[in-house]
Amino acid sequence: MIKFTLNGRTVETDAPATARLLDLLRDEFELIGTKEGCGEGECGACSVFVNNLLQNSCLIPIGSIAGADIQTIEGIIETEQFKILDESYSIAGGVQCGYCIPGMIMASAALLSKNPHPSEDEIREGISGNLCRCTGYNMIVEAINLAAKKGDGLW
Amino acid sequence: MNLKNISTSVPKKDHKGKVSGQLPYISDVKVENMVYGVLYRSPIAYGKIISIQLPTLPEGYEAVGAEHIPGPNYVKIIKEDQPIFANEWVNYIGEPILMLTGKDLDILYSLLNEVKVEFEEHQAIYTLDEAIKQKSVSSVLANYEFGESLENISAIEQGAHQIIEEEYDTGYQEHVYLEPQGMLAVYKDDEIIVQGSMQCLYYIKNALLSALACGDDEVRVVQSPTGGGFGGKEDYPSMMACHVAVAARAVKKSVMLVFDRSEDMLVTTKRHPAKLKYRTALDKEGNILSMCVDIFLDGGANVGLSSVVLQRALINSAGVYKIPHFHAKGYVLKTNTVPNGAFRGFGAPQSFAGIESHIGHLSKLAKIDPLEYKRKYLVKQGDPTITKGKFRDPILVEEMIEDVLNVSEYKKKKEDFQRLNQQNQRYKKGIGTSLFLHGCGFTGSGERDHIKATVKLVKSKDDQVSLKISNSDMGQGILTTLCKIVAKELDLPFEDILYPYPDTKEVPDSGPTVASRTTMIVGKLLERAAKKLKNQWQTGVEQEIVEHYVHREMIPWDEKTFTGDAYPAYSWGVNIVEVEVDTLTGNIKLEKVYGNYEVGKVIDERIMKGQIDGGLAQGLAYGYLEKMTSKQGRIQQKSISDYGPPTSLDVVSIESKVFDNPYADGPYGAKGAGELTLIGGAPAVQAAIEDALQTSFQQIPITPEVIIESLWMKEGEEG
Ligand code: FES
Ligand code: FES
Numbered sequence: 001m002i003k004f005t006l007n008g009r010t011v012e013t014d015a016p017a018t019a020r021l022l023d024l025l026r027d028e029f030e031l032i033g034t035k036e037g038c039g040e041g042e043c044g045a046c047s048v049f050v051n052n053l054l055q056n057s058c059l060i061p062i063g064s065i066a067g068a069d070i071q072t073i074e075g076i077i078e079t080e081q082f083k084i085l086d087e088s089y090s091i092a093g094g095v096q097c098g099y100c101i102p103g104m105i106m107a108s109a110a111l112l113s114k115n116p117h118p119s120e121d122e123i124r125e126g127i128s129g130n131l132c133r134c135t136g137y138n139m140i141v142e143a144i145n146l147a148a149k150k151g152d153g154l155w
Numbered sequence: 156m157n158l159k160n161i162s163t164s165v166p167k168k169d170h171k172g173k174v175s176g177q178l179p180y181i182s183d184v185k186v187e188n189m190v191y192g193v194l195y196r197s198p199i200a201y202g203k204i205i206s207i208q209l210p211t212l213p214e215g216y217e218a219v220g221a222e223h224i225p226g227p228n229y230v231k232i233i234k235e236d237q238p239i240f241a242n243e244w245v246n247y248i249g250e251p252i253l254m255l256t257g258k259d260l261d262i263l264y265s266l267l268n269e270v271k272v273e274f275e276e277h278q279a280i281y282t283l284d285e286a287i288k289q290k291s292v293s294s295v296l297a298n299y300e301f302g303e304s305l306e307n308i309s310a311i312e313q314g315a316h317q318i319i320e321e322e323y324d325t326g327y328q329e330h331v332y333l334e335p336q337g338m339l340a341v342y343k344d345d346e347i348i349v350q351g352s353m354q355c356l357y358y359i360k361n362a363l364l365s366a367l368a369c370g371d372d373e374v375r376v377v378q379s380p381t382g383g384g385f386g387g388k389e390d391y392p393s394m395m396a397c398h399v400a401v402a403a404r405a406v407k408k409s410v411m412l413v414f415d416r417s418e419d420m421l422v423t424t425k426r427h428p429a430k431l432k433y434r435t436a437l438d439k440e441g442n443i444l445s446m447c448v449d450i451f452l453d454g455g456a457n458v459g460l461s462s463v464v465l466q467r468a469l470i471n472s473a474g475v476y477k478i479p480h481f482h483a484k485g486y487v488l489k490t491n492t493v494p495n496g497a498f499r500g501f502g503a504p505q506s507f508a509g510i511e512s513h514i515g516h517l518s519k520l521a522k523i524d525p526l527e528y529k530r531k532y533l534v535k536q537g538d539p540t541i542t543k544g545k546f547r548d549p550i551l552v553e554e555m556i557e558d559v560l561n562v563s564e565y566k567k568k569k570e571d572f573q574r575l576n577q578q579n580q581r582y583k584k585g586i587g588t589s590l591f592l593h594g595c596g597f598t599g600s601g602e603r604d605h606i607k608a609t610v611k612l613v614k615s616k617d618d619q620v621s622l623k624i625s626n627s628d629m630g631q632g633i634l635t636t637l638c639k640i641v642a643k644e645l646d647l648p649f650e651d652i653l654y655p656y657p658d659t660k661e662v663p664d665s666g667p668t669v670a671s672r673t674t675m676i677v678g679k680l681l682e683r684a685a686k687k688l689k690n691q692w693q694t695g696v697e698q699e700i701v702e703h704y705v706h707r708e709m710i711p712w713d714e715k716t717f718t719g720d721a722y723p724a725y726s727w728g729v730n731i732v733e734v735e736v737d738t739l740t741g742n743i744k745l746e747k748v749y750g751n752y753e754v755g756k757v758i759d760e761r762i763m764k765g766q767i768d769g770g771l772a773q774g775l776a777y778g779y780l781e782k783m784t785s786k787q788g789r790i791q792q793k794s795i796s797d798y799g800p801p802t803s804l805d806v807v808s809i810e811s812k813v814f815d816n817p818y819a820d821g822p823y824g825a826k827g828a829g830e831l832t833l834i835g836g837a838p839a840v841q842a843a844i845e846d847a848l849q850t851s852f853q854q855i856p857i858t859p860e861v862i863i864e865s866l867w868m869k870e871g872e873e874g
Binding site for chain 1: 164174175176177178179180182183331333334335365381415421570628629631632705762764768769770771794795800802806808809
């Protein structure tokens with residue numbers, strides 16, 4: 001039995017310690033916002049926060065998260081920060097097929113909470129672990145830039 | 156919100172569901188009584204199946220193969236050469252032979268390891284070069300030839316000052332849509348519902364009608380939100396749909412087939428590797444007297460859509476130029492490798508990379524700036540096309556070039572870079588251009604003879620209007636753009652127009668979502684339907700309007716002679732790219748990218764910008780970054796990092812502009828835009844690298860290894 005905090009609630013699971021956090025979130029807790037794009041830590045579609053740090057959930061065996069604080073996109077949807085990101089992505093046109101987007105939002109939030117006023121280069125660096133095949137990134141970079149301005153003081 | 160100007164951007168219909176992650180893609184779906192399917196695939200490239208031995212299957216686990224297919228054993232596309240489950244011959248590594256189904260994926264994979272198939276192996280053909288060498292004996296899957304007679308050309312060549320021959324190679328390109336392929340067959344006693352990630356609902360439905368040998372009301376195809384397509388979900392999903400539907404019928408359960416990334420990279424279709432040969436006669440000043448182009452495409456193990464890809468490659472073989480005395484021929488050759496298929500641009504990216512490279516090299520011989528040289532040959536309105544069609548509409552390329560020259564300060568940069576490069580031994584800067592077009596809609600008479608699109612608008616009692624069409628939003632934004640067209644025509648708020656994910660039970664066949672046809676062809680039909688609805692509008696009453704495609708005949712296309720108007724209209728583009736090359740490592744850094752485009756009329760500025768940035772990122776990377784290879788019939792890159800699509804650090808911001816040039820047969824004047832934006836990337840990158848290093852390349856991708864090798868050769872020659 002492994003116990004941890006998921007989006008603010010204490011939860012437990014019987015799944016084997018080697019199971020991937022990604023599968024646990026999607027199958028057992030039905031949190032579909034965390035996507036699988038590669039299963040090898042190369043695309044960032046499965047990004048979650050583990051103790052407030054951005055991590056690829058496809059690389060995390062659940063044995064290693066006992067007692068940890070896990071947050072998925074569903075856990076941040078109600079926050080002010082998410083609302084700002086949502087609006088900025090819409091205005092900048094950062095969303096095409098959408099498959100990378102929950103992971104991108106997590107990466108954006110992680111970046112802005114570390115660095116509320118990132119330069120363009122810092123934004124590119126901050127999302128460099130998240131692959132997007134549709135947008136060519138520029139409109140996502142612009143979205144994050146916009147969110148930094150709109151959310152001044154929030155992060 | 157009522158729309159004043161069609162081009163003004165609106166919030167996208169699917170934004171909320173996507174940004175929150177709550178819009179379910181196929182892998183997010185679970186249905187009752189659902190099992191997974193996994194495929195046993197051929198481990199050899201070419202051979203005969205002698206026997207198949209299955210392990211003992213636990214309760215609830217079953218095997219499905221060719222014997223379970225009610226209809227003929229092929230995936231209906233164009234030709235009948237692609238088995239659903241290979242049961243006699245296998246033609247490539249990864250070809251599906253049978254499927255195991257059951258609840259637990261781990262158990263399925265371990266069972267898969269115990270399947271034993273005995274083969275009689277035969278000598279395979281692994282590469283395009285081998286296939287070309289053995290062309291007389293190996294299979295030509297398709298071929299065409301057209302243009303000026305070879306006698307005339309050889310007479311011209313005899314009087315020429317010199318004849319330049321070049322060979323040019325392009326590699327595979329992998330789609331890397333971020334959502335891997337996935338398909339689910341929902342089993343019901345009287346109906347199979349196939350849903351998944353797809354571009355072409357009726358391609359799949361027709362393939363299923365054939366495979367299941369069933370009645371029209373026994374299968375239904377529903378599109379799930381699709382996480383990128385780029386052509387990769389044009390032809391391939393038909394095969395997966397046949398797999399899950401046949402299996403669902405056999406095991407009487409719903410069957411889900413989802414690929415992981417490595418399976419997706421190893422076995423799904425890719426952009427055709429190509430060899431292009433140019434033979435050009437020049438006069439003393441370096442002017443072009445005649446040109447012959449031969450194109451060879453590696454079709455992989457079966458023809459699929461390759462014949463149509465070859466057509467587009469050939470139609471674009473002279474680029475945007477009017478070449479005197481032009482002749483072209485092309486072949487799709489069979490190799491025992493993964494079948495190649497549709498990819499954004501559909502044969503045009505290979506052709507434009509080749510012709511832009513060749514013309515660039517000719518300009519060096521003539522000692523004229525490449526762009527100046529290209530401009531001498533630019534087609535103009537009224538000019539014939541190389542297939543004896545006609546460029547009917549105004550062409551703005553000259554204006555677009557002038558503008559981008561100013562914005563990029565091209566001339567000044569050329570000089571600055573030359574000076575800088577003399578001073579800096581290690582880092583060299585270069586600037587390059589590309590000129591390109593894209594024929595909008597199906598090639599030839601496809602719209603008239605094969606597609607015959609139909610659209611429907613349905614108005615409910617509460618006056619909401621729904622689009623009933625079979626086209627897929629795969630990220631390109633048609634849920635939004637097509638609704639805008641209808642909203643504007645009806646003068647209704649954009650929010651009142653609905654476009655549910657299509658289901659063949661509800662929607663007529665408005666054609667596949669391919670060939671930069673959706674906005675121009677389907678959009679126009681919707682515009683007409685909306686006009687009609689407006690005229691007949693009755694508040695509070697249910698109404699339905701149906702519109703059919705009407706072909707405006709121009710010079711009729713004849714596939715046999717390869718003549719006529721290949722496309723009703725063309726979209727145009729100009730790119731300028733600046734790079735810095737590290738001559739020590741061969742690394743290429745993009746520094747600036749510019750793009751001017753003409754797509755008739757933009758339906759949504761922000762969505763267009765998304766197409767420009769995303770298409771260019773793929774096109775640029777095709778030229779220098781993305782490399783996929785196959786060895787002894789096996790794809791060598793099975794992970795994203797092995798392959799190397801661009802990350803946010805590889806791309807720079809793009810200065811782009813779109814020129815207005817409304818097209819009479821497009822909605823609000825719109826033409827196609829989705830594929831155009833990819834095409835100019837690779838040739839512009841190549842030209843920039845050549846400018847930096849003052850050398851020539853005959854291939855893409857130009858990777859650091861290619862650069863280092865060419866620098867060594869150059870040193871060898873000079874030293
Ligand atoms: S799915 Fe985890 S990084 Fe790609
Ligand atoms: S929007 Fe499609 S991968 Fe990013």
